[in-house]
Amino acid sequence: MIVTRFAPSPTGLLHLGHAFAAFVAHEAGDDFLLRMEDLDQGRSRDAFIEAIYRDLKWLGLSWDGPVLRQSRRGAAYQAALDRLSAMGLTYPCFCTRKEIAEEIARAGEAQHGPDGPLYPGTCRHLENPPLDRPHVLRLDAAGAAAQAGPLSFTEHGEVQTVEPLRFGDIVLARKDLPAAYHLAVVVDDAFQGVTLVTRGEDLLPATHVQRLLQALLGLPEPAYAHHRLILDEQGRKFSKRDQAVTLAALRDAGATPGDIRARLGL
DSSP states (O other): OOEEEEOOOSSSOOBHHHHHHHHHHHHHOSEEEEEEOOOOTTTOOHHHHHHHHHHHHHHTOOOOSOOEEGGGOHHHHHHHHHHHHHTTOEEEEOOOHHHHHHHHHHHSSOOEETTEEOOOOTTTTOSSOOTTSOOEEEEOHHHHHHHHOSOEEEETTEEEEOOTTTTOSOEEEBTTBSSOHHHHHHHHHHHHTOOEEEEEGGGTTHHHHHHHHHHHHTOOOOEEEEEOOOBOTTSOBOOTTOGGGBHHHHHHTTOOHHHHHHHTTO
């Protein structure tokens, strides 16, 4: 039984890139699950959730079981954070983005990851941290890698070696969010029983840190199949700002689900 999922953030309308991701996930699995990654309550809207349901049904896609909403999963994320903290693998970080940028500039040469310069570890060894101040919770990546040992993941059937330090000391939770993306996605994939993660190739690097978190938390390891991205005429990824290519706009302009599949090369 192959279980896949489609996990959009309800912060805008679905576009062609979302349609491609949904088609790929739907056609790759025996069970196709739907998850709303709505942790950002400042930007998520119930109206966008309803629009996602409408767009998927229009495309002819149905999902199995109830829809999971991350905004209702705070206790599960806290349990994961507590486990990592009990292992001595988390620490509070009080640095602002400006302070991090200044620290990196002073260092002159910074390690880089897929998202840019890595956090320099300024708060990693603070004594008596002032926990009453706003802070995020970070993963001690070096300690995590040492505890987890060598890891791998399967991408399109090929075994890949995990690089656990690729993202450095990632943020696990923010003061305004119960969990950051990497932690929430591994906890939820395990909870939903996802066995095959299909998503855009831009998220392939994220698999390294997510596989590390799975190992630390004792979670099952899904297989992965990252797919090509759908790009605009300028070779850029579609974004939610591209109103002309939202599924709603295309539907209103007379497009059919068959037209969408043809445009996506399916």
